[in-house]
Amino acid sequence: MISFDQAADQIARLDATDNYHWKTEQAIEELTTCLMRNSTDEAEARRAISSWLSAQRECPTPADLIAALAEVREAAPAAQHSPTCKKCLGTGFQLVHQLATPTIGGATLVQDLGSGNDGWKAADAFRDQWDIEHKAWIANHPKPEKGQYYKPERRQYVAEAARRCDCGAGTKGKR
Numbered sequence: 001m002i003s004f005d006q007a008a009d010q011i012a013r014l015d016a017t018d019n020y021h022w023k024t025e026q027a028i029e030e031l032t033t034c035l036m037r038n039s040t041d042e043a044e045a046r047r048a049i050s051s052w053l054s055a056q057r058e059c060p061t062p063a064d065l066i067a068a069l070a071e072v073r074e075a076a077p078a079a080q081h082s083p084t085c086k087k088c089l090g091t092g093f094q095l096v097h098q099l100a101t102p103t104i105g106g107a108t109l110v111q112d113l114g115s116g117n118d119g120w121k122a123a124d125a126f127r128d129q130w131d132i133e134h135k136a137w138i139a140n141h142p143k144p145e146k147g148q149y150y151k152p153e154r155r156q157y158v159a160e161a162a163r164r165c166d167c168g169a170g171t172k173g174k175r
């Protein structure tokens with residue numbers, strides 16, 4: 001969120017578009033409020049308006065503004081993260097390991113194993129333990145008939161997911 005005045009300064013730059021002058025006062029206020037509410041900071045609002053002006057002739061709608069903000073946010077995620085961050089190495093994303101149970105068309109989270117080294121360690125320990133238990137289980141069960149399979153005796157597995165890192169100043173607040 002930025003201030004109304006900061007948003008108004010950026011919206012005023014749309015004066016350079018063809019149909020800005022045909023907009024009613026109410027429409028301009030609507031655009032200003034939209035930019036105010038949806039911008040993470042003033043720099044992001046400025047980038048979104050600059051990007052719009054460099055590519056479009058007409059004045060944006062509130063929906064256009066939201067899309068333009070999303071675009072600049074996607075385009076510069078690395079810049080908002082610390083390049084020295086040990087958790088994400090400046091990429092803005094951490095690899096997270098999770099225990100999950102498969103469901104139809106997806107998976108249900110069972111337990112968060114953590115991110116970074118802790119996550120890797122916990123995931124390896126789970127896989128090792130799973131191997132031991134799996135071998136023990138197979139040893140105690142007769143071979144399946146031809147064309148049949150062992151019923152999976154354990155339904156949990158390790159899943160990897162990307163999570164946005166919290167090291168970036170730009171990630172604080174709304175996101």
Ligand SMILES: [Zn+2]
Pocket residue numbers: 081082085086087088089090091092093165166167168
């Ligand atoms: Zn980070």
